Each structure stands twice: as C-alpha cells, then as structure tokens.
Amino acid sequence: MKTLHEKVDGIFGYRQMTLHMNRKFEEKLNHKRIYRLMKVAELRSVIRVKRKQYKRSSPxxxxxxxLNRAFTAKKPxxxxxxxxxxxxYGESKKAYLSxxxxxxxxxxxxxxxGHSNNNQLVFKTLDQATAL
Structure with a gap:
C-alpha cells in the first residue's frame, strides 16, 4: 500500500486505493479496512486545489x-x-502589454x-503608432 501511495505521489485517498488494491490482488477488500490501514500507516491523500473557472467573454x-496567414510583407x-x-507580478497583480x-x-x-485589458489600451497603442 505504501509503494502504491508513493507511486501516485499521494493523490489516492482510501476510495481510489481500494479500487486499485482490488484490481491488483483480484480480491474484494472492504473500503473501511483500507481506510483503517491507511490511517495506521499515516498515509493521507494530497488535496488538490480546484482551478478557478473562467467565463469566456464574447468579443x-x-x-x-x-492576412489569411500571409505573415510576410514586401515593404515597411x-x-x-x-x-x-x-x-x-506581486501577489495578485497583473499588467498588460499591448x-x-x-x-x-x-x-x-x-x-x-496598462493595468487593464480593454479596448482603450489597444486604441492608445494604435494612436501612438499612427502618430509616428
């Protein structure tokens, strides 16, 4: 059980451990027994952090x-x-480069x-480019 726990980097809890042990030994082991054995051996699963769900904004x-993938130009x-x-950058700060x-x-x-990703940032970049 310890080798399997190390092999999967501690991701398995007692339920997944029970499934894999039953498949490996082709024997019915009760999940409560696996739970007790893992508790005695101090094998604890790593709790994975849920990723934040982002909502796609419609453009x-x-x-x-x-351009149609013609990324070459003949003149400047x-x-x-x-x-x-x-x-x-920092703990939770973001900067945007247009x-x-x-x-x-x-x-x-x-x-x-800029500090916000919006049309104003892009228009400012375009205005700066056309002013040259």
Missing amino acids: QHVAENL NEKWVTDVTEFK AIRDLYDGSIISYVL
Missing part, C-alpha cells in the same frame, strides 16, 4: 481575416499585427503598458 467585434508599414500579453509589430522586419512600432 465586441470580430475583425475579418485580411505594409502589414502590422497587434497582440496583448498579460504579465503577473504592442504593434511590423511584419516587414519584425520591429515593434509602438507599445503601451
């Missing part, structure tokens, strides 16, 4: 696919792409760092 506007400022990246990149040479045209 306000989905743009048409103009012909094709620009944008992306927003989330950075986590950047516009030229596909001709891969250079960053403009970028803006």
Whole structure:
C-alpha cells in the first residue's frame, strides 16, 4: 500500500486505493479496512486545489481575416499585427502589454503598458503608432 501511495505521489485517498488494491490482488477488500490501514500507516491523500473557472467573454467585434496567414510583407508599414500579453507580478497583480509589430522586419512600432485589458489600451497603442 505504501509503494502504491508513493507511486501516485499521494493523490489516492482510501476510495481510489481500494479500487486499485482490488484490481491488483483480484480480491474484494472492504473500503473501511483500507481506510483503517491507511490511517495506521499515516498515509493521507494530497488535496488538490480546484482551478478557478473562467467565463469566456464574447468579443465586441470580430475583425475579418485580411492576412489569411500571409505573415510576410514586401515593404515597411505594409502589414502590422497587434497582440496583448498579460504579465503577473506581486501577489495578485497583473499588467498588460499591448504592442504593434511590423511584419516587414519584425520591429515593434509602438507599445503601451496598462493595468487593464480593454479596448482603450489597444486604441492608445494604435494612436501612438499612427502618430509616428
């Protein structure tokens, strides 16, 4: 029982341990007996933390696919792409980096760092890029 407990990194509780022991030994072992034996051997299962469920927000506007996976440009400022990246820092803080990149040479045209991921961040980046 201890070797199985170590093999699964302590994830199994007495119910899962009972199932695996019954399969391994092809014998009916009662779950209460496994519970008592695990208690005596001080084998405790690791409680996994539940992951937070995120609700997908519906986008306000989905743009048409103009590039159609043609990510090369023949001259500068012909094709620009944008992306927003989330950075986590501190205990529970987040920062968002919005950047516009030229596909001709891969250079960053403009970028803006903000604390909220919204359209205002992207529009600010676009305004900064067109002002150049």
